[in-house]
Amino acid sequence: xxxxxxxxxxxxxxxxGSGTRLGAGSPKAFVGIDAHTILRHALRxxxxxxxxxxxxxxxxxxxxxxxxxxxxxAGGRRDLVSVVAGGATRQESVAAGLAAVWAxxxxxxxxxxxRALTPPDVFARVIDAVAEGSDAVxxxxxxxxxxxxVADDVVVEPVDRSVLAAAQTPQGFxxxxxxxxxxxxxxxxxxxxxxxxxxxxxxxxxxxxERAFKITTTADLDRARxxxxxxxxxxxxxxxxxxxxxxxxxxxxxxGDDTLWLAGLEWPGEPGLKxxxxxxxxAHAIVDAVLAAAGLGDIGTHFGTAQxxxxxxxxxxxxxxxxxxxxEAGWVVGNVSVQVQANRxxxxxxxxxxxxxxxxxxxxxxxxSATTTDGLGFTGTGDGVAAFAVxxxxxx
Ligand code: CTP
Ligand code: MG
Numbered sequence: 001x002x003x004x005x006x007x008x009x010x011x012x013x014x015x016x017g018s019g020t021r022l023g024a025g026s027p028k029a030f031v032g033i034d035a036h037t038i039l040r041h042a043l044r045x046x047x048x049x050x051x052x053x054x055x056x057x058x059x060x061x062x063x064x065x066x067x068x069x070x071x072x073x074a075g076g077r078r079d080l081v082s083v084v085a086g087g088a089t090r091q092e093s094v095a096a097g098l099a100a101v102w103a104x105x106x107x108x109x110x111x112x113x114x115r116a117l118t119p120p121d122v123f124a125r126v127i128d129a130v131a132e133g134s135d136a137v138x139x140x141x142x143x144x145x146x147x148x149x150v151a152d153d154v155v156v157e158p159v160d161r162s163v164l165a166a167a168q169t170p171q172g173f174x175x176x177x178x179x180x181x182x183x184x185x186x187x188x189x190x191x192x193x194x195x196x197x198x199x200x201x202x203x204x205x206x207x208x209x210e211r212a213f214k215i216t217t218t219a220d221l222d223r224a225r226x227x228x229x230x231x232x233x234x235x236x237x238x239x240x241x242x243x244x245x246x247x248x249x250x251x252x253x254x255x256g257d258d259t260l261w262l263a264g265l266e267w268p269g270e271p272g273l274k275x276x277x278x279x280x281x282x283a284h285a286i287v288d289a290v291l292a293a294a295g296l297g298d299i300g301t302h303f304g305t306a307q308x309x310x311x312x313x314x315x316x317x318x319x320x321x322x323x324x325x326x327x328e329a330g331w332v333v334g335n336v337s338v339q340v341q342a343n344r345x346x347x348x349x350x351x352x353x354x355x356x357x358x359x360x361x362x363x364x365x366x367x368x369s370a371t372t373t374d375g376l377g378f379t380g381t382g383d384g385v386a387a388f389a390v391x392x393x394x395x396x
Contacts, residue, residue: 009107014094015086051077098179119209248388334364342386
């Protein structure tokens with residue numbers, strides 16, 4: 001029973017490690033267990049646990065991917081999610097997550113994404129123990145193996161396992177105590193409980209769970225693969241057989257530093273457009289139209305300034321990601337029609353080329369039309385370009 005009726009809780013899911021010991025060639029959190037990644041499975045446990053702010057800490061160059069995973073797992077609770085870039089050590093990653101905790105949160109849990117199959121009731125036990133008055137709580141399992149202290153390959157002495165426990169996550173803390181310990185941290189610790197204990201805080205234990213084991217090696221990954229149940233699709237279509245349409249518009253002003261990129265093509269000699277990416281209004285209108293059709297928010301949700309890997313990116317990167325986002329939510333793109341309004345460049349000679357490039361990147365037919373506006377408006381005066389797109393998506 002919680003003493004605080006509605007605990008104000010945040011869960012920091014650290015997923016910024018490289019997974020050296022797993023050696024899968026990509027950061028551990030993005031390795032698949034089944035059709036879904038370690039991170040996605042970890043987040044399923046988090047979202048099935050008592051409601052909390054959820055902060056995912058991802059490798060610097062994978063913030064966009066982590067956002068896709070987090071939004072997919074969040075379903076209707078996307079407003080609870082934020083994703084931040086981690087640091088070189090686990091402790092630095094936790095600190096980055098801690099900086100994103102909302103002001104009124106009182107209890108903070110720190111959880112390893114690598115403990116992907118942790119059941120929701122472990123979160124509940126930890127939250128309750130903190131709510132009942134403990135400053136620091138960790139889930140533990142008894143040690144089952146017979147333990148020996150060794151020097152090289154010689155046994156020095158047996159170790160009494162009854163006084164030992166194996167620590168797991170999520171580890172839960174009173175927010176003010178955790179903030180203080182991180183502010184004053186002088187050394188690097190492998191878990192948060194060790195950091196707090198070094199600062200003099202008493203750490204309590206609650207029962208852990210065998211399924212909360214950490215995926216560290218390929219043997220652990222095999223064990224996880226044998227245990228998983230399929231993840232239900234988060235954003236299932238409202239009606240399974242009915243297509244959905246979406247629209248998107250975008251505008252960019254001339255005055256960028258580089259040459260023009262528009263409709264997925266480079267236009268040498270033409271003045272560039274200003275924007276966080278390459279200013280390709282045609283591509284961005286398509287992205288918005290597809291995301292709207294799939295009910296996945298808009299371009300800012302998935303490609304905002306929080307995703308630095310899209311700074312300077314061209315249409316192909318945006319459209320490929322958009323297609324993947326739609327697929328993840330259970331949609332295939334039927335087709336897209338996009339119209340660009342601009343005095344220049346002249347589209348007629350390259351319209352077919354633009355359609356080919358955009359269609360290939362999106363994996364669906366994209367038709368491009370172009371018009372001028374008879375000298376009227378900002379497109380007529382040549383200050384910028386506007387693009388308007390309509391997309392249709394079908395349940396996969
Ligand atoms: N972690 C992190 N930032 C780091 C290092 C680790 O967020 N700089 C996270 C990992 O993503 C993981 C958890 O901390 O979820 C536990 O770390 P570990 O199992 O050691 O993962 P890795 O550091 O990725 O693996 P390895 O040590 O084998 O490289
Ligand atoms: Mg590590």
